[in-house]
Amino acid sequence: MFSNSSQSPLSKNLHRLFLLRNIVIAAQCVTFALAHWILEMELPWTPMVGVAVMLAVLNLATWVRLRRKLPVSSIEFFVQLLVDVFALSALLYFSGGSTNPFISLYLLPLTIAAAALPWAYTWVMAAITISCYTLLLFYYVPLPHDHEEHNSEFNLHVSGMWLAFVLSTVLIAWFVVKMGISIRERDKDLALAREQALRNEQIIALGTLAAGAAHELGTPLATMAVVTGELQNEYTENNEFQGNIRILRDQIAHCKRTLTQLLADAGQARAEDGSGQAVDHFLRQVLDKWQLMRPSVQFTYRGSGVQPAPQILNTQLLSQSILNLLNNAADASLKHIEIEVNWNYQELHLKILDDGEGLTGEAVQRAGQPFFTGKAPGQGFGIGLFLANANIERFGGSVRLTNREGGACTQVILPLIRQSTQSTI
Template identity: 35%
Template sequence: MKRPTSQQRIGPRTLFRSLAWLRICAIAGQSSAVLVCALWMQLNIPLLPLLVGIGVLAVFAVFAAWRLAQPWPIREWETIVHVAVDTLILGYLLHFTGGASNPFIALLLVPIALGAAALSVGGVSAVAALAGVAYAVLLFWYVPLPVPMGGTSGGFSLHVVGMGVNFVIMALLLGFFINRLARAVRLQQLEVQRVRERALRDEGILAIATQAAGAAHELNTPLSTMRTLLPELRREHVGDAALADDLALLEGQVDRCRTILREMVAFGKAQLSQEPEQITLASFIHGCLERFQLLRPEAELTLTQDKDAARIMLRTPPGLRHALLNLLNNAADASAMNQSQAVALTARRDGGWLELIVSDQGPGFSATGELAVLGQSQKQTGLGIGLALAEATAERLEGELTTSNSEHGAQMTLRLPLAVIAAP
């Protein structure tokens, strides 16, 4: 199952992006309002100072767009500075258009509403204090709006119209931008939930690994005892050919168990040393398939490998081989559900990614397509602990494990970034 990803998180950068879009809308709206009042309604407003203020805001919008494109992290204080610049320019424009009596004075609340969803308590307090100071100043220091033709009633009608337009603008701005911030909150909650589930899964893996280490240590003694007794039993029953064959088979199985234990110890040492193995992709896959054929000799394996991908030199990290073997083993189990032994492996390069695709001819995944819960055997659907371990390995290597249904069964794709696993 493909893990959810989120590029958008609630915080200063999200608010910074919202302010950039809001600034563009403000420039368009302010320019339209000033031109309508000066040219169409013939109001005697200070046109030049207003256009200068809008021009300064446009220049600042260009700078903010450039800053947003930079890879440097955006701090909270930087976002507050941008809010302060927007507030000062808005206060400058309101100063020449009636001050606090202008119905658009309510626009000072927009930065506070947006900051409340993305800033800390101190940041929101600073933005609110700045907006409050601007409002208090505009109560006493402003240029009155000229009264339109028609006297007092005409001025009141214009004020009512301005209040209506301001209500529509506030509703649209708050509805759109707060919805964007709320969406970022939901995405962050999903990310937190995914991290929590991953932590629980890793705890289960650690518990199983601890039990496996203890079992390996305890099994070494009885295996050594059996390895000592089996040759003596063969010498005591030299004349019994059937028993000798059975004892030889048992001796081979004991040696195989000891080999598996030694591989477990070697894998643990490699995991601790974090020393990757330098090997080509073709050699890596060849070794995995040899091991798989020993474990599942009945499987009918088909390999498809790009020539360009085969020459890639891998810095094979510990665990990748076991992840691929787990996927192949699960595929063999799934194919056996439909009385088939077919398993297919495709290795290819997709840009900067290496894709290892394992296909089977089983019943496929369920409609939910979710991975098995760690520790619960679900072999009837081709899932088990091996798939969870493979997903953990993919995440540790900054890759992903996706599952899907193909025409003949299920398909599991292990995508790994070459920047992490390929040798320079």
């Protein structure tokens, strides 16, 4: 009936109060019927039934109000509880006052106020319920009784007290349990928000450091390009040397392009800056670029999916994230890497299988945290997987690292761009 996923805690609690009031109204109707037809008690039924009808009308208005999905304030929730307290007081006044076994139901709105509202409202509610109970000690309509049936009436009173206790216990436990679940959900959401904020701060710090490093690395890379060019011109007869120099110059050129792109995109890389590209072409480009970066890595690629291939958001961040994951697998692999890809119209599933030693227990727990690396000292900084995981999550995807027989598996899930089903003319 109501969607609780996006509601505030007080909105959820008002919804629970609405359900709780339905239960109370139903219990009142059953009690009235029992007292009138079974026990044949002479009570002022007109005002008592009027109070129950008033509660039903209030709950109908609450139902309409909940459907409008407006924010619920503490004062509104408190007023709703006050109406329940005054309705209970009216019913108790017409049915024996403090001698009524259902007097303990005053604990129910007090418990709800203590669980759902700030402490000031709780103390006000405590003062109101104590005042109502105190007034009912002196002002009430006595229950009709016959002296000859005193014992049976006493037994009935004890039974009513037991029923009131059971009803209060069940309703209080239900509401408090639901409140505890809401609090735990809120704490979980706050923890996720704090973790995301911390991750964003770390990414910004890394971006600032990367921009500074790019400026500093420009000069030595230019020097290396000049020196390797001179060496290439000097030893023209040595074919093996020429091949090695060519690889070195290609790597230097790739580093310079990467730094140029980094400086151009610093502070401007956003998910919405990308354009759509067929997912098979996108993967082929990423693998071609990776093969240029790591020419010595041996791998097999298997890709399959629906045709024509749907599009994926092609951005520098996304391709760089996948390259980081491929490089991690290459560093861990001993001989060979398997890359398995399949897609449908909604998602891309990418698996990178290496034949390394697998993940340690600590790596499984901490993989993706900044500055944590399972590599040997000096062979990694612990930011590649962190950035890849953060960027892929920004695109609505996920990264998962698991152990498998004979190595580790990196699983990536990425959403694809939904295509319109309507043909354009």
